[in-house]
Amino acid sequence: MKSVARKYLFYLVIAIMSISSRASADSGNGVINTAEITTHTMAAALSCMDWELKGICLWMSCATFICTFDVSTKVENFVPELTMQAYNYGEDEPWGETEVANEALQASPDSSFVKTLISAVEGFNLSAFNLHGGFTSPGHKGQHANLHHRSVDAYGNPAITAYMVLANSLWGLVCYPDATPLLPYYISNLDAVSWRWGIPEVFYPQGLGFGIYDLGSPTNNYGPIYPRTSMTTQQDTFKSSVLGIYRVAHIVTRPSQGHIYREVTAPSGKGYWPPGPLSESDERTGVFQMLYPDVENDCTKFPYGGEPSAGKRDTKTQYVWNFWRKHKCCIRRGKELIYHTG
Template sequence: MNATIRRLLLVVFFCANLVAAQSSAKQYECIQLRVVGVCIWIVCTPFGCDIEVKLKIGHFNPDVMVTVINPQGVDRVEDPKRIDTFNRNHNNLIHQDALAVGHPLTGRIYCPSNTTAASPYFSAQLDIPSWRWGGLDALHPASWVPGLREIGNWPLNRWGHIYPRTGWTIQYAQPKAAAVVAHRVGDIITRDGQPHVYRSILGEPVFVEDNKLTWSPGSLIENSNEEGWWQPTSPKMEQCLLFGENDTLALRGWGGGRVSKTGDYVHALWRPYACCEIDDGALVVIDFMPFPTPVITH
């Protein structure tokens, strides 16, 4: 028993030092692998207690690939029926379709995922009433209150609004318009009961798969990686980032070097999971830190 306790204390001491080392450096790779705690499994009998200690691992999983398609080509279109309450140039108005499917590497890193590779979760062609015309999203306060649910920081650095979650954007930079549309798709599929045709990837808060106890992420939020962030994969493969970066002083702007010749864009949505291996007995979970750490925001 004493030897088991000493081993447990050594594991805790090692992990605590590892956490301190990890938190001292800002790492922005997509996976953000961390030791976030330990799972202690305890089995007691009249002859004593047996303790097994499993590391609790946190990392981001690539859950879905969101493809943003411009069915009208790369040129902007003007729709006189579309009302722009901000009175901006309608030449920046564009409609894009989108498709979300399970990422080929989902659940293949360490922790299981709430998605299945190649499985469809959203198609704009099946969601035409809401994706084209707004549907019930138009009744949401964020659809008509400026600054509510915005990507970027309203009013000085405004990429676009989340609501209504349609394919229409008013954005002069084509890569930003595609990013707004991708985030709208992510916003829909990471929630239950939305007025759209889709399959939710929200999942249970805690589930068991592949002999691992897994903690799921929550619903996607803008301007933070707390529940997920994005990896541009086409037309240019990059590391993960947040949409909404303030590029007002940049020479080329955020869209510089990211323009697609075909008007199509692909973004991978990575979401944070934590898990530990299952063993026999009662469970005690000790968290060394929340995950993700650090939380990155705009």
């Protein structure tokens, strides 16, 4: 896994460097760029952080026959781990720089790698699914039979480094993210077989329980979380985008999910307690900050209300959110953690 991550980072750095050689205003066909994402993330840092003092950690260090003890503060706060985008078409990424990055990673819909992936399901009528995404059935108001594809990508938040500088300026009393800036954690075109055709998710028992694993409530239902594929049956294109983003966040916060992705969660360590997998019932496992088309200066748990404002809707169905999760930690002040509270 580490070698794959290094390979991804190598390609990504090359892609970003190629973009940097252009005029700074050139960010592909995107509607938001890396600098803007960093700025909006940091602008919301204090409001989204939701910092809490939780308790203490007692540390012990021993040398020969002498042991010393020290105490540090345990805190809990949200950190910006991922920047996620949802869009209709395979070459219409709203985050401009990722278009070039996805091409470098062989993740464009017309790349030889993606075509090789979908050859595994060539028995299907691929033309009916249209790899580039978007609508696959017509929609009419009041009809809830709209079938949408959503391409979704998740990259390490580019503001992580700046966030860590902020954390250090607060005397180390802020937990760090698990994620690596700009590292791709999920690119839907690289996961074409699972994301597009639901293999093996269509066989998961979670997808059989109608209404049990849905995002929302009976009166504000955004759709089923399972199967976690590009397909959504939703008359509202905004809600289908929210559901696509949530499904990918649900995948990358869990191990061994039958998809091509990199898990964002690190194992617990001495003085560090990461959040659990994304769960609608536990806000600490994940909240979202919209970056496009609206710029939110706070974070919210998905889903939104039944009728989100017009300012949050995009006519081209291009959306970008930050994904924040709550971590618990204490500064290490010894070799062994022997006791902690909170």
